[in-house]
Amino acid sequence: MQKVNLCEGCSKEKGVNDPTGFALADLLLGLGAAQEIEKSPAGIRCPVCGFSQTDLKKTGRLGCSACYDAFAEGLTGMLKNMHRGFVHTGKVPVKLAVARRRAHEMARLETSLASAITLEHFEEAASLRDKIRRLEVEDISPDENKAVNRIAAVSESGENVVSHEAGTFPTPKPRKKP
Amino acid sequence: MKLSRIIANTGEWLSGSGPHDQIVVSSRVRLARNLRGKPFPGWAKKAERVAVLEEIRGAVGQLPEMEESFSEKLEDLSPLEKQVLVERHLISREHAAKGAGSAVVMNTAQTLSFMINEEDHLRMQAIRAGLQLDEVFAMINQADSELEESLDFAFHNELGYLTACPTNVGTGMRASAMLHLPGLVISEQVNKIINSVNKIGLAVRGLHGEGTEAMGNLFQVSNQTTLGETEEEIIGRLNKVIFQILEHEQNARQILLQQRAETLLDQIGRAYGILCHAHSITSKEALNLISFIKMGVDLGLFPYKSRLQVDELFIETQPAHLQKGLQVTKLGAEERDSLRAALIRAKLKMMPEPEIGKIPTTPTTTTRSEES
Numbered sequence: 001m002q003k004v005n006l007c008e009g010c011s012k013e014k015g016v017n018d019p020t021g022f023a024l025a026d027l028l029l030g031l032g033a034a035q036e037i038e039k040s041p042a043g044i045r046c047p048v049c050g051f052s053q054t055d056l057k058k059t060g061r062l063g064c065s066a067c068y069d070a071f072a073e074g075l076t077g078m079l080k081n082m083h084r085g086f087v088h089t090g091k092v093p094v095k096l097a098v099a100r101r102r103a104h105e106m107a108r109l110e111t112s113l114a115s116a117i118t119l120e121h122f123e124e125a126a127s128l129r130d131k132i133r134r135l136e137v138e139d140i141s142p143d144e145n146k147a148v149n150r151i152a153a154v155s156e157s158g159e160n161v162v163s164h165e166a167g168t169f170p171t172p173k174p175r176k177k178p
Numbered sequence: 179m180k181l182s183r184i185i186a187n188t189g190e191w192l193s194g195s196g197p198h199d200q201i202v203v204s205s206r207v208r209l210a211r212n213l214r215g216k217p218f219p220g221w222a223k224k225a226e227r228v229a230v231l232e233e234i235r236g237a238v239g240q241l242p243e244m245e246e247s248f249s250e251k252l253e254d255l256s257p258l259e260k261q262v263l264v265e266r267h268l269i270s271r272e273h274a275a276k277g278a279g280s281a282v283v284m285n286t287a288q289t290l291s292f293m294i295n296e297e298d299h300l301r302m303q304a305i306r307a308g309l310q311l312d313e314v315f316a317m318i319n320q321a322d323s324e325l326e327e328s329l330d331f332a333f334h335n336e337l338g339y340l341t342a343c344p345t346n347v348g349t350g351m352r353a354s355a356m357l358h359l360p361g362l363v364i365s366e367q368v369n370k371i372i373n374s375v376n377k378i379g380l381a382v383r384g385l386h387g388e389g390t391e392a393m394g395n396l397f398q399v400s401n402q403t404t405l406g407e408t409e410e411e412i413i414g415r416l417n418k419v420i421f422q423i424l425e426h427e428q429n430a431r432q433i434l435l436q437q438r439a440e441t442l443l444d445q446i447g448r449a450y451g452i453l454c455h456a457h458s459i460t461s462k463e464a465l466n467l468i469s470f471i472k473m474g475v476d477l478g479l480f481p482y483k484s485r486l487q488v489d490e491l492f493i494e495t496q497p498a499h500l501q502k503g504l505q506v507t508k509l510g511a512e513e514r515d516s517l518r519a520a521l522i523r524a525k526l527k528m529m530p531e532p533e534i535g536k537i538p539t540t541p542t543t544t545t546r547s548e549e550s
Contacts, residue, residue, distance in 0.1 A: 029344065049217045061297070063221040065214055065332030065340040068347070079337075079344055084379060085406020088338025090349040091319070093326045096333060 028060035033078055040074030106135060181255070184248050185262050185502060188490055189288030189305070192266075196308020200476045201427050202420065203356040203396065203489075206267065207315045207413075208303035209322055210341045210350035214332040218342035219279070219295040227279030231294050237328045238283045238292045238302075241321055252280040258508070261498030267305060269293055289314075290321065297342050298350075300325075309420060311353055311413050319409070338405065348405030353413050355420050356385075360395040360473045361430030362423075364445065368397070371423060379403050380419055385465075394465030394492060399423065431473070443534055446474040450532055453522050458515040464495045464522060471526075479532040487525055494521060 025033040037057050045052045047070065051063025056071060068075060080086050092100065109132050116125040187193075191204040212218060216230055231251075238244060252260070252273070260274040269282050273296040284291035293301040302325075304317035325331075332340040339350040346352070362368040372382040381402045384392040399420060401412045434442045449470035453459075459467075468491045475485050493499055495518050501509055509517065 048215065049221060051217075051221060055221075059220065061220050061342045062218060062340075062344070064217040065212055065334075068334055068337055068340055075344060079347065079405060082345060083348065083403040083405035087336050088334070088348045088405060089411075090338060090351075090408040091322075092338075093331055093333055094323065095326065100335075 025057050025060040029078065030082065032081070033060065036078040036081075037071070037074040039077065040071045044070065046070040102135060102138075106132065109135070181248060181250065181259055184284070184286060184288065185259075185266075187288075188493065189266055189268070191289065191305045191307045192489055192493060193486060194307040196306055196310050198424055199308035201358055201424050202309040203358055204267070204305055204307055205309055205311045205314050205353075205355045206303055206305040207311060207318050207351060207353045208301055209318055210298040210339065210346045210352075211300045211302070211322065211325075211329075212298050212332045212340055212342070214330045216299065218297070219299060220297065220342055222279075222295075224279055227295050230299050231279055231281055234292075234294050234300050234329065235281055235283060237325055238294075238300075240328070241324055243290060243317075243321060244283065244285055246286045247283055248286070249283040250281060251278075252282065253277045255282075258498050258501060262502050265493060265496040265498055270296060270301075272296060273301075290317065298346070300329075309355060309417075309424075311355065311417055311420075315351075315353065315409060315413055345402075346404050348403075349407075349409050349412065351404055351409050351412065352400055353416055354398050354400030355416070357397050357399060357420070357423060357427070358395055358469065358472060359397055359423070359427050360469050361427045361434060363395045364442070365430045365434060367426065367430060371426060372397075375399060375419060375423075378415075378419070380416065393462050395469040396465075396492075431477070435477070442477075446470045446477075446479060446532060447534065450474070450526070454526050456519045456522070458512070459519045459522065460511075460515055461495060461497060461518065464518055465492065468492055468495070468522075474532055479534065480529060484529045487529065491522060491525060494525075 025037060034057050037053060040053050040056075042053055046063055046067045048066035049064040051067050051070075053071065053074065056062060056067070056074070062068065062071070076086070109128055113125055113128040113132070116122075116128060191206075196202070196205070213230060213233070216222065217226055219227055219230075222230070235249060239247070239249060255263075260269070263269045263282065264271055264274050266288065268284055268288060268291045270293065273280065273282070273293045276295065280293075280295040282291065282293055289306055290304050291302070293303075302318055302321060304314040304321075306314050306317075334340055338348040341347050341350050359368055359371075362371060375382050379402050381398075381400050383398045383400070385394065385396050385398070399416065401416055404412075407415075449467040453464070453467050453471065468488065471480070472485075472488050472492075474480050475482065475488055480488075497514055500514055500517050500521065
């Protein structure tokens with residue numbers, strides 16, 4: 001990949017000013033990039049910043065972070081050609097990493113709880129419910145509080161009650177700043 | 179703190195020392211970050227850029243490692259001051275071209291620098307002497323972790339850190355090392371090396387990064403790709419390649435000493451002669467000749483203590499550095515060339531003449547030269 005700063009003369013020579021189809025994206029992102037971009041429907045605009053597919057082709061840059069979703073179709077192929085993989089495996093901001101780990105653990109516990117209830121292993125279900133509660137108390141958020149209530153409802157009635165809105169449990173503490 | 183105070187001292191990466199610093203001049207890692215939901219600098223309106231600038235500048239100023247720092251808006255720096263920062267690798271050429279809505283913050287040791295509203299909202303780098311990519315990554319990674327407590331960085335579950343250019347998405351990391359490779363250049367092996375490095379997804383570039391010419395036998399090796407590997411994997415891959423290049427350079431020098439000692443001595447001697455007596459010299463010629471003097475120091479032809487003086491010449495002879503002490507308007511190219519020649523003459527006068535007889539024509543270190 002080569003980034004190029006062109007003077008007026010060179011840009012004319014290379015056809016940057018030539019409106020008949022030369023795209024800076026090809027020059028900046030590698031030949032074929034403009035073609036990939038066209039996989040995003042023409043005329044599409046980023047709903048957040050208003051960046052258009054034409055802008056992307058013209059500049060080889062995106063308008064804002066939401067553009068990655070807006071132009072996902074055109075970007076996927078390009079990113080595959082450009083990088084060694086297409087899923088990020090590196091650093092995750094701590095705030096998100098903690099939330100992601102907790103969400104993952106919560107999903108695992110909930111699956112186990114559901115199967116324990118189906119199999120009528122109520123002792124195991126009770127212990128899972130306690131684990132879920134502990135996880136909740138560590139850092140509770142309003143959305144997830146509903147899940148706690150739901151689980152509590154299951155264990156207290158001994159029946160498989162699925163929906164039970166908030167009210168029986170203390171209101172959640174505001175999210176702690178990490 | 180004033181910029182003049184910062185630039186009065188050469189940065190740590192130039193004056194300091196580090197592992198393998200004879201061949202690896204410096205190691206650098208930069209991270210690109212953006213704020214969630216805000217248009218990237220290239221698409222943002224001026225008011226939006228200014229708002230982002232204020233937010234990030236405030237957060238960076240709060241970092242404990244930036245307690246003693248220099249912080250300035252680009253519009254308040256003169257073209258000459260910007261160019262000095264470019265020559266020191268503290269800001270990019272692209273950033274120097276920015277005006278209102280952009281800023282730079284750096285620590286006094288010049289090991290950390292933060293470019294606000296370059297191509298991305300924030301580009302931060304750590305740079306140190308010698309081969310220490312792991313260490314510089316740790317430095318900048320810590321700054322990043324501290325910043326993410328107060329700044330909401332744009333992060334995508336699958337794509338990682340989101341950047342203005344898709345070539346940086348994922349880790350947003352560019353790790354690079356500046357290598358001095360006169361042995362490989364003289365023995366005409368450097369292109370072979372560049373081609374093989376390019377094949378494995380790493381880039382080799384000239385002195386000032388992308389799209390610049392190699393001068394002074396200085397080359398930058400860096401990662402091309404940022405998505406699909408962890409930061410540690412990228413740096414590990416880069417380290418491995420740099421060690422190999424290092425070994426090739428040492429071998430090339432050893433073989434030159436054994437088989438073409440006269441050629442080598444001739445090159446160093448001629449470089450010394452021209453630099454001692456020239457009255458007008460371009461930046462490119464100067465860099466190429468100073469490179470031979472630097473190799474002469476490595477080979478023991480000049481006392482080891484001259485090393486810093488020679489290394490400083492690489493920077494001090496650059497156009498903006500030449501003029502930074504002068505209270506005059508911008509000099510023309512011819513005036514710079516004669517000023518440069520005078521500076522080099524004065525500096526070399528303080529060094530003893532090369533001791534040609536002292537050149538070690540037998541291997542002094544264990545290298546792989548026996549095998550080749």
